[in-house]
Amino acid sequence: MTNAGNVPLSNIHVSDNRGVVPVYVSGDANNDGILDLSETWVYEASGTAGAGDYANIGTSTGDYTDDHGNSETANDSDDSSYFGGNPAIDIVKTTNGTDGSEILEGTTVTWTYTVTNAGNVPLGNIQVSDNQGVIPLFVSGDANNDDILDLTETWVYEATGTAGTGDYANVGTSTRD
Numbered sequence: 001m002t003n004a005g006n007v008p009l010s011n012i013h014v015s016d017n018r019g020v021v022p023v024y025v026s027g028d029a030n031n032d033g034i035l036d037l038s039e040t041w042v043y044e045a046s047g048t049a050g051a052g053d054y055a056n057i058g059t060s061t062g063d064y065t066d067d068h069g070n071s072e073t074a075n076d077s078d079d080s081s082y083f084g085g086n087p088a089i090d091i092v093k094t095t096n097g098t099d100g101s102e103i104l105e106g107t108t109v110t111w112t113y114t115v116t117n118a119g120n121v122p123l124g125n126i127q128v129s130d131n132q133g134v135i136p137l138f139v140s141g142d143a144n145n146d147d148i149l150d151l152t153e154t155w156v157y158e159a160t161g162t163a164g165t166g167d168y169a170n171v172g173t174s175t176r177d
Contacts, residue, residue, distance in 0.1 A: 001060045002040045005074055009035040009062030018056040020045035035062055051086035051120055055079060088119035089149070091128065093172035103163040111136070113157040113172045115149065123149040123176040132170040134159035149176065 014022040027041035061075040141155035
């Protein structure tokens with residue numbers, strides 16, 4: 001904070017409308033507790049960023065009393081904002097369109113991996129893998145062909161194989177940057 005007036009200010013107070021408590025860090029060059037015209041005082045507050053939009057208003061006040069005892073308060077406010085990104089991804093894997101189905105030995109198996117953006121920011125470098133060595137290939141869903149999984153898109157990957165005898169299980173995994 002700086003003194004934009006033409007007289008020194010005392011009883012400096014800095015506040016935030018969102019409940020954080022700004023703490024004086026530096027700037028009172030002569031350590032007299034008076035915001036002189038040549039000084040810039042720094043206050044800081046910290047917290048943990050949340051997901052989505054955030055805005056707050058910082059307010060500073062200071063007093064001036066003249067030689068006749070007349071007092072006046074100066075104040076100013078300034079707003080600030082950010083968007084808290086919350087990246088998240090979701091994958092649903094099915095075998096021949098369902099989960100846990102019976103498939104005849106020797107027939108074709110199609111694994112479908114449906115990937116959606118479960119967060120609030122677009123995601124890049126999407127990778128889908130399978131723990132049994134099949135390689136899922138991108139089929140559809142990137143509506144604007146930008147290689148970014150947007151919030152409104154659902155991407156589909158598929159892999160195929162041949163059904164063997166007995167129980168078989170595999171796990172699909174999706175990752176993002």
